[in-house]
Amino acid sequence: MxxxxxxxxxxxxxxxxxxxxxxxxxxxxxxxxxxxxxxxxxxTGRFHGLLHSGGRYVVSDPESARECASENEILTRIQASAIESTGGYFVTCPGDDPTFADKFLAGAADTGVWAREVSVAEALRNEPRLNPGISRAIEVRDGTVDGxxxxxxxxxxxxxxxxxxxxxxxxxxxxxxxxxxxxxxxxxxxxxxxxxxxxxxxxxxxxxxxxxxxxxxxxxxxxxVPGRGIMIAMNHRLVNRVINRCIYPADGDILVPAHTVSIIGTTDVKVDDPDNLAIEAGEVQQMLDAGEVLIPGFRNSRALHAWAGARPLIKDDRVAASDTRHMxxxxxxxxxxxxxxxxxxxxxxxxxxxxxxxxxxxxxxxxxxxxGEHRDCRTAAEPVPGSESGRTHLVSDRLHDREHDRFDEQIICECELMSRKMFTDALASQPAGSFDDLRRQLRLGMGPCQGGFCSVRATGIALDAGHLDSERANGLLRLFLKNRWIGLWPILYGDQVRQTALDNWIFQGTLDIEHLPQPTSEVAL
Ligand SMILES: Cc1cc2nc3c(=O)[nH]c(=O)nc-3n(C[C@H](O)[C@H](O)[C@H](O)COP(=O)(O)OP(=O)(O)OC[C@H]3O[C@@H](n4cnc5c(N)ncnc54)[C@H](O)[C@@H]3O)c2cc1C
Known part of the structure; x- marks a missing residue:
């Protein structure tokens, strides 16, 4: 031991x-x-990606609103490389109570959350896919964060x-x-x-x-009390700012532009076991309907991946244990x-x-x-490694990097502009890592093809570079595809069915991955 x-x-x-x-x-x-x-x-790896400005809580939970407003500023300073300062809008959609925006502005003033009402024309000019029927729009300092x-x-x-x-x-x-x-x-x-x-x-x-x-x-x-919420990543950035409905917090009322995709969410259902978070078909439909309210035609865009996380909510005597949304x-x-x-x-x-x-x-x-000792907290003052410059992330960063190495470097994942060197460097530094560990770092397989092209290329490169033997490479590939599939099957409709059929033909029809030799030792974790 x-x-x-x-x-x-x-x-x-x-x-x-x-x-x-x-x-x-x-x-x-x-x-x-x-x-x-x-x-x-x-x-933390199964959340919505929103760096709250505090706006969401100005009416329902003023204390949380204050904390979010001040931590948003601190994190943007000390963790700049993890954050994209997109800004956000709270919009009143058709059928929503337009007077909630007045409560919102009053709550923002009380809690010190920066908020400014803008004209509907300005909001629609900046976010042309937004529902043209919105009647009010309030700008806030929401951002997105890579957990x-x-x-x-x-x-x-x-x-x-x-x-x-x-x-x-x-x-x-x-x-x-x-x-x-x-x-x-x-x-x-x-x-x-x-x-x-x-x-x-x-x-x-x-x-x-x-x-x-x-x-x-x-x-x-x-x-x-674990409160399960589901999220769905949609193909492309449908919006460039975080879009919230200007209503009391409810299901499916936020659309977050994260890296190259947009994430609609979320639900809030009490569950017993945080290790077992099944995604129900009804919840998927609920999210797609909610997206349609914000962006007409939302259902026509392709859903790429669905996942669920469980909020670690502490039981509050004032609300029933089953009502996690209001805890x-x-x-x-x-x-x-x-x-x-x-x-x-x-x-x-x-x-x-x-x-x-x-x-x-x-x-x-x-x-x-x-x-019985006093030691000062210094975490708000010092940036973490990699964020010293204070420059926040931009969605175009990878494109910028590829501009410099495009003549010398092969691109392995076109969706996320991941180069061969990025992959082999990460593999070399983590020989025991799985492809999922690398996915979280490099976004391998997180774009529109969901690993259809890049996963097999990456496996071949790992073998070719001598980082893995064939048995481990086969095992890691199968595990990676299995994990991608868990997030795919709940949202199989429309164009995603065609993509999945193509991927399946590549995996099974061409490469016969199902019949690769079974690994003798377990690679699943
Ligand atoms: C659906 C959803 C959407 C959300 N969206 C947002 C958002 O947009 N913005 C925002 O600010 N917040 C959001 N949140 C809240 C936020 O995600 C959580 O508050 C935060 O991630 C919780 O982090 P944590 O470290 O407390 O818990 P976790 O990230 O769950 O970490 C707990 C860790 O403990 C480990 N663990 C468990 N048992 C053991 C063991 N026996 N031994 C060793 N390790 C163990 C687990 O593996 C896990 O990694 C959202 C939450 C949910 C559920």
């Missing part, structure tokens, strides 16, 4: 855990983050401050002695080895799984000393990706207070 000893163990490698491990390390504690999969593979880039930025910053990041390690037990946490046990899922991490403190940042982690320490049940989005830190008589552990839940840095500041402040 491998043994480590640190001051603080952070459990969960989503945005919250990454923000927390960065903050802990920057305050001078020795720390290790433990994540059972890759970083950002939980809710994976945000998490890696925070994790790399933490590493620079001495933190260790253990991915593909599952926490199995939290050891306690005389009412105090003493160690965390986990299993390395790639090697099967057991790891024991002795520590003074555990910060439980496991999102919708936080209740399971708290139970491993013997705490009373933590009521995290507070606010963050909550649970003190296990006062609650369970267990020293050395705090749990955090709720919040949003936009407020991840502030969540980290709150829980680490609480930990310092319990340890």
């Amino acid at each position: 491998r043994k480590l000893a640190v001051d603080v163990v952070v459990i969960g490698g989503g945005s919250t855990g990454a923000g927390v491990v960065r903050d802990v390390a920057m305050r001078g504690f020795s720390t290790v983050l433990v994540e059972r999969a890759d970083l950002g593979q939980g809710t 994976w880039k945000l998490v890696w930025g925070a994790a790399n910053s933490a590493r620079n401050y001495g933190a260790q990041i253990l991915t593909y390690h599952r926490v199995t037990k939290i050891e306690t002695e005389a009412g105090k946490v003493t160690a965390v046990r986990c299993t390395n899922l790639r090697s099967g080895d057991e790891v024991l991490i002795e520590c003074d403190f555990v910060l439980n940042c496991a999102g919708p799984w936080a209740g399971q982690i708290a139970a491993m320490a013997g705490a009373h049940p933590v009521e995290v 507070s989005r606010g963050m909550a830190v649970i003190d296990h000393t006062t609650r369970d008589g267990l020293d050395g552990m705090l749990t955090i839940g709720g919040g949003k990706l936009t407020t991840y840095r502030l969540m980290a500041e709150h829980i680490v402040d609480a930990m310092c207070e319990k340890r």
Whole structure:
């Protein structure tokens, strides 16, 4: 068994855990983050991509609105490379109550959320696909954020401050002695080895799984109510700004332009198991109908991929446990000393990706207070590695890069302009990585063909470059295509059926991938 000893163990490698491990390390504690999969593979990799301006909450949740407004400014400064400052509109669609826009403007003024009403003509000039029947439009400072880039930025910053990041390690037990946490046990899922991490403190940042982690320490049940939401990526950027309906938060009322696609979402349904988030046919139709309200003809554009995530909502006594839409989005830190008589552990839940840095500041402040020491939080002041220039991401960045290397470099993924070198460099730096790990970094297979062309090219290149043997390459390709398929089958209609038929012919008809030799060792994770 491998043994480590640190001051603080952070459990969960989503945005919250990454923000927390960065903050802990920057305050001078020795720390290790433990994540059972890759970083950002939980809710953080399955969200809507919106960097909130606070506009969404000015009427329904003023406290969250204030937090979002201030964190939006901070993140745009310290995590610039993960953010695209698109701006956004809240629009009153036909049938929506036009007086809600007045409540919105009053709420924005009260909460300090920047908002400005613009003429319908200006909104339609800037976003020509918008419903021409809109009666009001309010401009806000919404943006879009790449959750994976945000998490890696925070994790790399933490590493620079001495933190260790253990991915593909599952926490199995939290050891306690005389009412105090003493160690965390986990299993390395790639090697099967057991790891024991002795520590003074555990910060439980496991999102919708936080209740399971708290139970491993013997705490009373933590009521995290997973609220499942589905999202659908549509072909192309149908809009260039984030488009919100100017109504009380509801299902399918936001369209987010993210990289080369647009994402419509989302729903909010209470579920029991955050590991089992099935997408129902009715929800897909609901999203397409909602898109049609914002963009007439929405259904004619091609749906590329659907996915679901579970909000880690903390149960609020004021609303029924089944009504996740109206549970507070606010963050909550649970003190296990006062609650369970267990020293050395705090749990955090709720919040949003936009407020991840502030969540980290709150829980680490609480930990310092319990340890009886004061150490300043410096995360708002210092940019993460790669964001020092303060330049935010532009959708044209990859095109710009390819302008420079187009004569020397082969393009492997035309949809996302991923070059051969980008792929082989990433493979060389992560020999144990799966194609899905690389997808999150390079956007391999995330464009209109959903891997139809690039996945087999990438497999051939990996073999050719000697990074993989044929057995592992076959296994990784099959796993990658299986995972792409999970997000494809719920939205098979119209042009996507034709694309899928073509892909299927390439995979099965030409390459007979189904009958490739089965790997002797399991590559699935
Ligand atoms: C549908 C939907 C849309 C959303 N849209 C937005 C949006 O547009 N903007 C926004 O700001 N916020 C949005 N949110 C909220 C935001 O995504 C979440 O608040 C945030 O990602 C939560 O991050 P987290 O780190 O707390 O949880 P997670 O990202 O879920 O991280 C928890 C981690 O714990 C790990 N874990 C679990 N069990 C173990 C174990 N035993 N051992 C080790 N690790 C373990 C998991 O693998 C996971 O990676 C959305 C949420 C949902 C569900």
